[in-house]
Amino acid sequence: MKALVKQGPGEGLEYVDIPTPVPERHDVLIRVLRTGICGTDLHIFDGNPWATRTVRTPRVVGHEFVGEIAAVGPGVGGLLPGQLVSAEGHLTCNSCVNCQADRKHLCRAAQGLGVQRDGAFAEYLVLPAESVWVHRPGVPLDVAAMFDAFGNAVHVADAFPLRDRTVLVTGAGPIGAMAVAVARHRGARLIAVSDLSPFRLDLARRAGAHLVVQAGEQPVDPAALGQEQGFDIGFEMSGNPSAQSDLIAAMAHGGRIAALGLPDEDVPTDWSDISLRMLTIQGISGRKVFDTWHTMADLLDDGLDLSFAVTDHFAAQDYEKAFATAARGDAGKVILDWAPRD
Known part of the structure; x- marks a missing residue:
């Protein structure tokens, strides 16, 4: 063969x-x-x-x-x-x-x-x-x-309740874009996405993102996106150290982050800031076996495109x-x- x-x-x-x-x-x-x-x-x-x-x-x-x-x-x-x-x-x-x-x-x-x-x-x-x-x-x-990649997206998107929440997604590759689609399907109130690639930002729009931000030009500013208190939920999908730092900075007090992206280098982290703002960071790898798979099938049956x-x-x-x-x-x-x- x-x-x-x-x-x-x-x-x-x-x-x-x-x-x-x-x-x-x-x-x-x-x-x-x-x-x-x-x-x-x-x-x-x-x-x-x-x-x-x-x-x-x-x-x-x-x-x-x-x-x-x-x-x-x-x-x-x-x-x-x-x-x-x-x-x-x-x-x-x-x-x-x-x-x-x-x-x-x-x-x-x-x-x-x-x-x-x-x-x-x-x-x-x-x-x-x-x-x-x-x-x-x-x-x-x-x-x-x-389905394997779709499972990554669902595992991230289902880490925290999304209905009526504001969500910031860093990284709009295929998995990030699918996570956007799941978040929209789950009833997120506002989904903003940042990425370096205009093509992938358009992919995020097609997935259902309300706002897209060209990364690299300046940090994501929650206030510029109408979020004076920051975002409730973050999906880190890029593995880019700058994007990871920007995501943490853009979170509201008590914000929760699901982190799938894997950086190739160390990411400087201000743990005092994470503690004082009471942020939760949940690492995500793979899928729950086979819980996530059943969720994926249910989402498709429910009309997710x-x-x-x-x-x-x-x-x-x-x-x-x-x-x-x-x-x-x-x-x-x-x-x-x-x-x-x-």
Whole structure:
């Protein structure tokens, strides 16, 4: 089968032939249809210090996908060939305190699909049956392909109650824009978004943002946006140290921040200011397994439209163009097609 493989340190991936994996007793073999390119994949493609430290090569990369079950192991029940599926990209140990207490999103031994074990950028993928999510009827393939990223957005947006609250979002990439859409759906009174990219600010507008701010020119001023007391809720989605500092400064007393963005450098933080203004900062990683997934499906059933988030499609063999597009600031979610499109 064809797969995108990180062969060693340095920049780039290779589109190569490797053996098709074989499912064991409790595994599922999935024929991959479409995959989404994530920021993690870009780091691995670039071979940045985190990727060099973390990814043991050779490694099939990728974790956002939708596919059809091709075969199941003899110990698998409840899953059938032909079902449309994605999967939780954090494969948990099932034996630690958090896993046993049904807090799998806090598993310290979790393995990342496409990072610590072979991933989804391939024609076929094998996963433990317990990690597989069966989609409800009618889910568009593009949306199903980015369910992992959608889950990040929902995990952030559902960290705190949003109805009638004011929200500031720093970072309007695909996950940030989807978080805007969820916040609007949840009844936020005002959603302001800052980003460096005019394209992504437009993406945020399409997602439902009431106001957008060009970042980098000046700090976000709550008063200029009609928020003299600052914002009730913050979503930090960028990983940019300046954006993180601006977000903290723009919060109201008692404000609450859900932080998903991962900075590449240390962020100076005035902890006395956080204490005196009684701010809450909640770190967010991944999704709650499988609570967030059920919430995602319910949101789609309730009419949430994410079609705005997907902006580009490429055939899998054109991965270099796809990665270059995803790395620019003028794209939303970029999808790789592993099977012919209807």
